[in-house]
Amino acid sequence: MEYPIMVGGKNSGCVRVCQDGLFTVFEARCSAVSELMRLSVYGGGKEGYLGVMQPRQGGLYLRRRFSRAQMKDFPEKIEFAAPAGMAQEKPRTGDAKKPCEKGHCWHRYSDGSLICKDGGGYIIALPAKADCCARGAVLKEIEGRLYMLFRY
Numbered sequence: 001m002e003y004p005i006m007v008g009g010k011n012s013g014c015v016r017v018c019q020d021g022l023f024t025v026f027e028a029r030c031s032a033v034s035e036l037m038r039l040s041v042y043g044g045g046k047e048g049y050l051g052v053m054q055p056r057q058g059g060l061y062l063r064r065r066f067s068r069a070q071m072k073d074f075p076e077k078i079e080f081a082a083p084a085g086m087a088q089e090k091p092r093t094g095d096a097k098k099p100c101e102k103g104h105c106w107h108r109y110s111d112g113s114l115i116c117k118d119g120g121g122y123i124i125a126l127p128a129k130a131d132c133c134a135r136g137a138v139l140k141e142i143e144g145r146l147y148m149l150f151r152y
Helices: none
Strands: 002-007 010-020 023-031 038-043 046-052 054-056 059-066 080-083 097-099 105-108 114-118 121-127 138-142 145-151
Touching (some): 010 059, 046 059
Parallel strands (some): 002 080
Antiparallel strands (some): 023 059, 038 046, 038 080, 114 121, 138 145
């Protein structure tokens, strides 16, 4: 099956979905955008988070494999793909909104990362270990767990 990737109301690429044994494989390609793009699939008012698209051959690319258990909260019938966080309903099971300082809310993704809106940009929090983190990353404890914070 193939679904459009909608960015800013325009079709910017496609997501192909196929079975690979017990796994469902999502392969997405779209034209480059000027910012980091987290991609989700949507349908029936639900959102299924796929991941962060990577630059490749002048555009963006993502390939992910999910087990049946990982897809339990995905839409039953996918309609399209778009940047993550566009669902109008409450966050799906396993995701949560947690307050952060300055009145922001953290949105938890199934991969363990957090994101919150900060003015005109975003802050991404990736799980970290005190002895192993990216150079220059800001470390912060959120809900008792250590995260690396990045702005974009």
